Amino acid sequence: MIDPVKPSRRAVLASVAVGTVAPTLKAAETQAEPPHDPRLSLWYDKPAAVWTEALPVGNGRLGAMVFGGIKRERLQLNEDTLWSGGPYHNVNPKGRAAILRVRELIFSGQYAEAEKLADADIRAVPMRMMSYQNAGDLLIDLPRVNETSVSGYKRELDLNTAVCRTSFTSEGIGYVREVISSFPANVIAVSLTATGGPLDADIGLSSGQRGEVTTSGDELTLTGVNNSDFDNPGRLKFQIRTRVVTDGRIEAYGPTLRVRGATYITVYTAIATSYLSPANVSGDPDALTRSHIAAVRATSFETLKSAHITDYRSLFARVALELPEGRGGNRTTASRVENAVGLKDPMLAVLYFQFGRYLLISSSRGTSQPANLQGIWNELNRPPWGSKYTLNINAEMNYWPADPANLSECLEPLVRMVEELSVTGARTARDLYGASGWVTHHNTDLWRASGPIDFMRTGLWPTGGAWLCVQLWDHYDYRRDMAFLRRIYPLMKGAAQFFVETLQTDPKTGMLVTNPSNSPENDHGRGSTLCAGPAMDMQILRDLFDHTIAAATILKTDKAFAAQLKTTRSRLPPDKIGKTGLLQEWQEDWDDTAHDLRHRHVSHLYGLFPSQQINMDETPDLAVAAKKSLDLRGDNATGWGVGWRLNLWAQLRDGERAHTILRNLLSPNLTYPNLFDAHPPFQIDGNFGGVRGIIEMLIQSRAETVHLLPALPKAWPDGRLTGIRLRGDVEADLIWKDGQPERLTLRATRAGQRTVTFGDRTRTVSLTPNAPTILSWS
Known part of the structure; x- marks a missing residue:
C-alpha cells in the first residue's frame, strides 16, 4: 500500500521549478479556484466515440x-x-543549375516545361x-464499473481552469476523473x-512507435x-514514464499496474525525447522523465x-468577451455546433473565441x-500534411491572435x-540559389528543413521566411519592445538580403520580381x-522591406543597407486591378x-489582411x-480558408457578411463536436x-488609429470586450449598446495620442502612461 503524503515545501518547490514562470507555493495555496462558469465550458452527456469528440x-x-x-479512459x-x-x-x-533554366522558361511563358x-x-x-x-496512449480501465448501469454522466472542459472533468454514477458508486497538463510541473x-x-x-x-513497456x-x-x-x-x-499514487494496493500484472481497494488514484505522466536542437538528438529522455516525476x-x-490553475489563469483571465445570451446555453456543445446556423446563439462565438485562446x-x-x-494534438503517425508547419498561410495564421488576444508570450x-530556420535557410540560400541571407519555402518541420518539397507546383515558393519575419515585426508593433526588435532585426535583414540578391528583372516591365514562384496554391x-x-510575393516583400528599413532606422544601424532596400523596394511592381475589376493575383491579367x-x-x-497595405x-x-475578388472566390472553403475570409470581410467592414461566414465556420461542416476546426480533417489554424x-469585427488598430465596431453584426447589438491589445502597447476595454460604442478604456505604458473612429465620427485622445484613458460615446 502507498500512503498518501502531504507535500513538503522543498518537494513542491522542486515540482514547479521544472517549468517557466511558475507560481510560488504560497500562490498555489492561497489563490481560490474561480467559480464555475458554464458559459465557458465545453460539455457533453456521453463519452467521445471518435478522436474529434475528445477534449484537448x-x-x-x-x-x-x-x-x-x-x-475505459483513454x-x-x-x-x-x-x-x-x-x-x-x-x-x-x-537545383542551383536548374533554377537558371526554370527562370528562363517562366519568363518565356513555357510554364509547364518549367x-x-x-x-x-x-x-x-x-x-x-x-x-x-x-506518442501513445495512457489507458485506465475500471473493472468494477458496469456500463449498463450508469447515470448522471457528464464530461467537460472548463476553459476558466484548463481542467477536463468526467463524472458519473455506476451501481451506487460516484466516479470523478480530472485531467490537467501542468506547465509548472511539466507533467500530465x-x-x-x-x-x-x-x-x-x-x-x-x-x-x-517502436518501444517496450516495463513496470517497476x-x-x-x-x-x-x-x-x-x-x-x-x-x-x-x-520515453513515457507514468507514476501511480494511491491509498490502495498496487501490483504489476505484465505491462500493467493494477490498483485495488482505493478511494483515490493519481496518475502522473512525463514524456521526453532525445531532441536538443534541429541538428542534435543526443539528449537523455530517461533522465528528463525521472526528474519530472521526481519533482511531483x-x-x-x-x-x-492549484498551481496549474494559477499559472494558466495568469494568461487566460486577461481577456473577456460578452455577447447576448441567445438560446444555446442549456444545450451540449455538440448540439450547439450541430445547430450553429439556425440557432440564435451568440455565446457560441464567445465559447469558440475563448476556446481558441485556450488552444x-x-x-x-x-x-x-x-x-x-x-x-500539439495528433493521433496518427502519418497525419495529413505531416501535421507540420505550412508557411504559405497556416503557420502564420496560428499566431494571428497572439498579440491582440493578449497572449504575446505564446509567440x-x-x-x-x-x-x-535562419540557420538552415542560409544553407539553402547558398546551395540552391547561390545567395547570401536566408530563405525557406512553403513547409518546414522539427528539423527546420527549408528547401522546396512536395511537387513544385506548391513547393517552389520562396517567401515563407519573409512572411515569418513580417509576423515577428507585427509582434514588435504591438509591444514596441526595443530588446525584441534588436533580437529580430538580423532575421529580417537576412531575409531581405536574400531577395536583394535573387529578385529578377521582368523583361516585359523592367520591375523586380520573384522567379520562380507561385501564388499559393492556385493554378x-x-x-x-509556376x-x-x-x-x-510582392505584397510580402513590400512589408518585409518597409519593416526592415523601419527597424534599421529605429535601431540607428545599417544606413547603407536601408537605402539599398528602399531603392529595391521602389522597383517592386504595385498591386493591379484587372480588366474585370478584380485585384490581380498574377502580374498578367x-x-x-x-x-x-x-x-x-x-x-x-494578403495585402488586405493580415497586411495593411490595402484598406x-x-x-x-x-x-x-x-472585395470583388473575394466575392468571386465565394464564402465556402476549408476551415482555415473560411477563417481567413472572416478577417477579410471584417477589414471590408461588412458585419453581416462576416457574421454569416463566422456561423458557417461554427457549423458542423467546419467545426467538430469538440470545437476543433475541420479543414477537414482537423487543422488548428481555422x-x-x-x-x-472576432476581434477584427469588434476593434481594429492600424498604426495610431483605433476603429471601433468596424464589422459589428445586428446579432450582437450589445456586448463587452476587455483586455484586448492594440498596436503601440495599449490595452483596451470596449462596451457597446444598441450597436453604438458606449465606453472605451485605453491603458498605455507610454505617452502618446490615438485617433479613435466609429463610422464617420473621429476623436483624438491623449494617453498617459499607467493611467486609464476613458472615452465615452454616449
Missing part, C-alpha cells in the same frame, strides 16, 4: 486528448518534439518532410476518486525510438492543480515547439523557430502554377481565366477590387483565424 489538454509541450470513457498522448526521422538537409544538388524541369532537378530528396507523431496528471464504494483500476501504456514498483515506463520516414531513419529516443513525487493532485496557451508556451498544423516558440490555367512575381476561380487560398488578398480609407479602389476574426 496541453501545457505547450505535452498534449493529451481525453475521451471520457466510462469503463488519454491519447503527444510530446511536441516527437517527430519522424532525424536531422537532414533537403536541397537537391542539381514545372517539369523543377520537379526533376529542384525538388528536394526526400520529396516529403517528416511527420509529427503520436489524472485524478480518479470514488465515493460510496472502492475504486479499482488497471493502468497501462501503449504506442505505435509504482511506475510504468515506455521506452522507444521514433519512426523512420521517407528513407530518413528514426534517430530520436523517447510528494505533491498531491490538489496542490498540483494557443495549451500548444505554444515557454520552450515548447510552435503550434503545428494540429497544435516565443515561433520566434525561436524563425531563428533556427493560373496555363499548364502550371510564375514570376505573384501579387502575394489571368484572374478570370484561372483554373480554379473559387480556390480555397486567397493569396493575393477602405487609403486605397479604396484596391479595396473594392479585393480556430486561430476565427479568434482573430
Whole structure:
C-alpha cells in the first residue's frame, strides 16, 4: 500500500521549478479556484466515440486528448518534439543549375516545361518532410464499473481552469476523473476518486512507435525510438514514464499496474525525447522523465492543480468577451455546433473565441515547439500534411491572435523557430540559389528543413521566411519592445538580403520580381502554377522591406543597407486591378481565366489582411477590387480558408457578411463536436483565424488609429470586450449598446495620442502612461 503524503515545501518547490514562470507555493495555496462558469465550458452527456469528440489538454509541450470513457479512459498522448526521422538537409544538388533554366522558361511563358524541369532537378530528396507523431496512449480501465448501469454522466472542459472533468454514477458508486497538463510541473496528471464504494483500476501504456513497456514498483515506463520516414531513419529516443499514487494496493500484472481497494488514484505522466536542437538528438529522455516525476513525487493532485490553475489563469483571465445570451446555453456543445446556423446563439462565438485562446496557451508556451498544423494534438503517425508547419498561410495564421488576444508570450516558440530556420535557410540560400541571407519555402518541420518539397507546383515558393519575419515585426508593433526588435532585426535583414540578391528583372516591365514562384496554391490555367512575381510575393516583400528599413532606422544601424532596400523596394511592381475589376493575383491579367476561380487560398488578398497595405480609407479602389475578388472566390472553403475570409470581410467592414461566414465556420461542416476546426480533417489554424476574426469585427488598430465596431453584426447589438491589445502597447476595454460604442478604456505604458473612429465620427485622445484613458460615446 502507498500512503498518501502531504507535500513538503522543498518537494513542491522542486515540482514547479521544472517549468517557466511558475507560481510560488504560497500562490498555489492561497489563490481560490474561480467559480464555475458554464458559459465557458465545453460539455457533453456521453463519452467521445471518435478522436474529434475528445477534449484537448496541453501545457505547450505535452498534449493529451481525453475521451471520457466510462469503463475505459483513454488519454491519447503527444510530446511536441516527437517527430519522424532525424536531422537532414533537403536541397537537391542539381537545383542551383536548374533554377537558371526554370527562370528562363517562366519568363518565356513555357510554364509547364518549367514545372517539369523543377520537379526533376529542384525538388528536394526526400520529396516529403517528416511527420509529427503520436506518442501513445495512457489507458485506465475500471473493472468494477458496469456500463449498463450508469447515470448522471457528464464530461467537460472548463476553459476558466484548463481542467477536463468526467463524472458519473455506476451501481451506487460516484466516479470523478480530472485531467490537467501542468506547465509548472511539466507533467500530465489524472485524478480518479470514488465515493460510496472502492475504486479499482488497471493502468497501462501503449504506442505505435517502436518501444517496450516495463513496470517497476509504482511506475510504468515506455521506452522507444521514433519512426523512420521517407528513407530518413528514426534517430530520436523517447520515453513515457507514468507514476501511480494511491491509498490502495498496487501490483504489476505484465505491462500493467493494477490498483485495488482505493478511494483515490493519481496518475502522473512525463514524456521526453532525445531532441536538443534541429541538428542534435543526443539528449537523455530517461533522465528528463525521472526528474519530472521526481519533482511531483510528494505533491498531491490538489496542490498540483492549484498551481496549474494559477499559472494558466495568469494568461487566460486577461481577456473577456460578452455577447447576448441567445438560446444555446442549456444545450451540449455538440448540439450547439450541430445547430450553429439556425440557432440564435451568440455565446457560441464567445465559447469558440475563448476556446481558441485556450488552444494557443495549451500548444505554444515557454520552450515548447510552435503550434503545428494540429497544435500539439495528433493521433496518427502519418497525419495529413505531416501535421507540420505550412508557411504559405497556416503557420502564420496560428499566431494571428497572439498579440491582440493578449497572449504575446505564446509567440516565443515561433520566434525561436524563425531563428533556427535562419540557420538552415542560409544553407539553402547558398546551395540552391547561390545567395547570401536566408530563405525557406512553403513547409518546414522539427528539423527546420527549408528547401522546396512536395511537387513544385506548391513547393517552389520562396517567401515563407519573409512572411515569418513580417509576423515577428507585427509582434514588435504591438509591444514596441526595443530588446525584441534588436533580437529580430538580423532575421529580417537576412531575409531581405536574400531577395536583394535573387529578385529578377521582368523583361516585359523592367520591375523586380520573384522567379520562380507561385501564388499559393492556385493554378493560373496555363499548364502550371509556376510564375514570376505573384501579387502575394510582392505584397510580402513590400512589408518585409518597409519593416526592415523601419527597424534599421529605429535601431540607428545599417544606413547603407536601408537605402539599398528602399531603392529595391521602389522597383517592386504595385498591386493591379484587372480588366474585370478584380485585384490581380498574377502580374498578367489571368484572374478570370484561372483554373480554379473559387480556390480555397486567397493569396493575393494578403495585402488586405493580415497586411495593411490595402484598406477602405487609403486605397479604396484596391479595396473594392479585393472585395470583388473575394466575392468571386465565394464564402465556402476549408476551415482555415473560411477563417481567413472572416478577417477579410471584417477589414471590408461588412458585419453581416462576416457574421454569416463566422456561423458557417461554427457549423458542423467546419467545426467538430469538440470545437476543433475541420479543414477537414482537423487543422488548428481555422480556430486561430476565427479568434482573430472576432476581434477584427469588434476593434481594429492600424498604426495610431483605433476603429471601433468596424464589422459589428445586428446579432450582437450589445456586448463587452476587455483586455484586448492594440498596436503601440495599449490595452483596451470596449462596451457597446444598441450597436453604438458606449465606453472605451485605453491603458498605455507610454505617452502618446490615438485617433479613435466609429463610422464617420473621429476623436483624438491623449494617453498617459499607467493611467486609464476613458472615452465615452454616449
